[in-house]
Amino acid sequence: MKKFFILFFLWCTGLSLWAGKxxxxxxxxxxxxxxxxxxxxxxxxxxxxxxxxxxxxxxxxxxxxxxxxxxxxxxxxxxxxxxxxxxxxxxxxxxxxxxxxxxxxxxxxxxxxxxxxxxxxxxxxxxxxxxxxxxxxxxxxxxxxxxxxxxxxxxxxxxxxxxxxxxxxxxxxxxxxxxxxxxxxxxxxxxxxxxxxxxxxxxxxxxxxxxxxxxxxxxxxxxxxxxxxxxxxxxxxxxTVSADRFVPIKHLLKENWYTLIDGNLPAQIYTKPEYRDSVYQALQGLEHVRVWKKEEIPAYLHYGNNPRVGDIIVLPDLGWLVEEGTQTLPGAHGFxxxxxxxxxxxxxxxxxxxxxxxxxxxxxxxxxxxxxxxxxxxxxxxxxxxxxxxxxxxx
Structure with missing residues (x-):
């Protein structure tokens, strides 16, 4: 009888667990x-x-x-x-x-x-x-x-x-x-x-x-x-984005200042260490973008401590792109x-x-x-x- 009750208890417990799954x-x-x-x-x-x-x-x-x-x-x-x-x-x-x-x-x-x-x-x-x-x-x-x-x-x-x-x-x-x-x-x-x-x-x-x-x-x-x-x-x-809302930046930078500019939303600039400040200063005063050194990215974005993040980040305003060209797709994200x-x-x-x-x-x-x-x-x-x-x- 004791064995029966044990088996019955285990069966009921298993059924209860299954029912709550x-x-x-x-x-x-x-x-x-x-x-x-x-x-x-x-x-x-x-x-x-x-x-x-x-x-x-x-x-x-x-x-x-x-x-x-x-x-x-x-x-x-x-x-x-x-x-x-x-x-x-x-x-x-x-x-x-x-x-x-x-x-x-x-x-x-x-x-x-x-x-x-x-x-x-x-x-x-x-x-x-x-x-x-x-x-x-x-x-x-x-x-x-x-x-x-x-x-x-x-x-x-x-x-x-x-x-x-x-x-x-x-x-x-x-x-x-x-x-x-x-x-x-x-x-x-x-x-x-x-x-x-x-x-x-x-x-x-x-x-x-x-x-x-x-x-x-x-x-x-x-x-x-x-x-x-x-x-x-x-x-x-x-x-929505359009080709009349581009912010070009390459003409402001000397090619020997950086190793890579990747992306347009945001643009990540991987600089040569000795020219990091030069890149940052050259991009000051641009309209429709925010420019940060990676350690100065606002805290609410939770971004910039990872070594894979660019040395300089250029983030465009909504609807704008950091872009050199004349054409773009009508929709974008990354803002x-x-x-x-x-x-x-x-x-x-x-x-x-x-x-x-x-x-x-x-x-x-x-x-x-x-x-x-x-x-x-x-x-x-x-x-x-x-x-x-x-x-x-x-x-």
């Missing part, structure tokens, strides 16, 4: 501005706001794709995790890191911190990942349990990515990932190519809204659909994240989120803490905090 799917729509649901027809994102949580999220500086996706994964600002821009000079390796250059992009030595998928797996939780920055790189010698190599062709289409996520959640429970992270690039592509204010971008945003509804309905159709949280957010926003145009949509619904709640604006470094809380795991130390986002959770 929640899954989380987080989606990043690259370049998805916070106000796209106001600008365009997005009935599903409106539904998420009514049935869950809506908020505006502030990206980290610079408001670029690789730095911010890796910030979302690690909870660290780019200055601390090391991916300080989409391209940058690494003085230790004496090479130019480029997100489009396989030799550097795929080198784990560039990626600091600990992505949430590693934190989860260390604590016994399986994870699935579809194209999130860093997931196909062996950070700390590990990958997510399930992942896709971004450069492998043919790349999964948008609907194939949704189908893959649903297949992962249909695996037997012991093989099933409890966290799935998904990436979609189209809103960034259209925002760059046509500007955030265009009929082409409108069509893209409205199609993504439909795609997210398709994902949600697929999640809800699963036997444990009521136990799944869905988060939809982004890495950065998008601003000061306090500009509204750089901030992003956040929507979340599911068993752990409040209903019809508008959360205060928060920083993207706290997404890692939010995911750790949803997974009931112990987080690593980060630049974010659970306190910044726990208001959106059911107590």
């Amino acid at each position: 929640h899954y989380t799917v987080i989606v990043s729509l690259d370049g998805f501005r916070w106000d796209y649901p106001q600008m365009y027809d997005t009935p599903f994102f409106d539904q998420m706001a009514r049935e869950g949580v809506k908020a505006t999220m502030i990206p980290s500086f610079p408001s670029k794709t690789f730095p911010n996706h890796y910030t979302l994964a690690t909870g660290l600002v780019p200055d601390h995790h090391g991916i300080v821009a989409n391209t940058f000079w690494d003085p230790e390796r004496k090479e130019l890191y480029k997100m489009t250059k396989p030799e550097t992009r795929n080198n784990p030595a560039y990626y600091g911190g600990e992505p949430i998928w590693i934190t989860a797996q260390k604590q016994g939780i399986k994870t699935g990942n579809i194209y999130w920055v860093g997931s196909d790189i062996a950070v700390k010698g590990q990958h997510p349990t399930y992942y896709h190599v971004y450069d492998q062709k043919p790349r999964l289409t948008q609907t194939e990515r949704v189908a893959k996520a649903l297949r992962l959640l249909k695996l037997p429970e012991e093989e099933r990932p409890q966290l799935i992270m998904m990436y979609f690039e189209d809103s960034d592509t259209y925002g760059h190519s046509y500007s955030p204010h265009s009929k082409e971008t409108r069509r893209c945003i409205e199609e993504l809204d439909g795609l997210m509804r398709y994902l949600w309905e697929g999640l809800q159709s699963l036997p444990f659909g009521k136990d799944i949280n869905l988060i939809v957010t982004a890495d950065h926003g998008m601003a 000061d994240p306090t500009y509204d145009d750089m901030q992003v949509m956040f929507r979340a619904c599911g068993p752990d989120f409040k209903k019809g709640y508008e959360a205060p604006k928060f920083r993207n470094v706290s997404i890692y803490s939010l995911l750790a809380r949803l997974l009931h795991i112990t987080p690593e130390k980060t630049d974010g905090s659970l306190e910044e986002v726990e208001n959106m959770l059911i107590p």
Whole structure:
């Protein structure tokens, strides 16, 4: 009889634990501005706001794709995790890191911190990942349990990515990932190519809204659909730029003063040490830009301590570019994240989120803490905090 009660207790305990197990799917729509649901027809994102949580999220500086996706994964600002821009000079390796250059992009030595998928797996939780920055790189010698190599062709289409996520959640429970992270690039592509204010971008945003509804309905159709949280957010926003708002700088600098000028938003100037002050002084008085020595970058940007950051930073005002040419794409990002145009949509619904709640604006470094809380795991130390986002959770 005693043995029966012990077995019964263990069975009940296991059933209780299973009943309380929640899954989380987080989606990043690259370049998805916070106000796209106001600008365009997005009935599903409106539904998420009514049935869950809506908020505006502030990206980290610079408001670029690789730095911010890796910030979302690690909870660290780019200055601390090391991916300080989409391209940058690494003085230790004496090479130019480029997100489009396989030799550097795929080198784990560039990626600091600990992505949430590693934190989860260390604590016994399986994870699935579809194209999130860093997931196909062996950070700390590990990958997510399930992942896709971004450069492998043919790349999964948008609907194939949704189908893959649903297949992962249909695996037997012991093989099933409890966290799935998904990436979609189209809103960034259209925002760059046509500007955030265009009929082409409108069509893209409205199609993504439909795609997210398709994902949600697929999640809800699963036997444990009521136990799944869905988060939809982004890495950065998008601003309109034009060729009549350029700030050229090369004509003010002597070529022997610097080794590299990289980027236009911001422009990072890697100077020769003896000419650092010369470069800085030559750029004083320019309109529509702010010029800093790296150690003088304002504290609120949390940038400038990493050796990969340029010696001089030239950050243009919203809508301007540090550019020498005569042509540019109509949309751009990388600006000061306090500009509204750089901030992003956040929507979340599911068993752990409040209903019809508008959360205060928060920083993207706290997404890692939010995911750790949803997974009931112990987080690593980060630049974010659970306190910044726990208001959106059911107590």
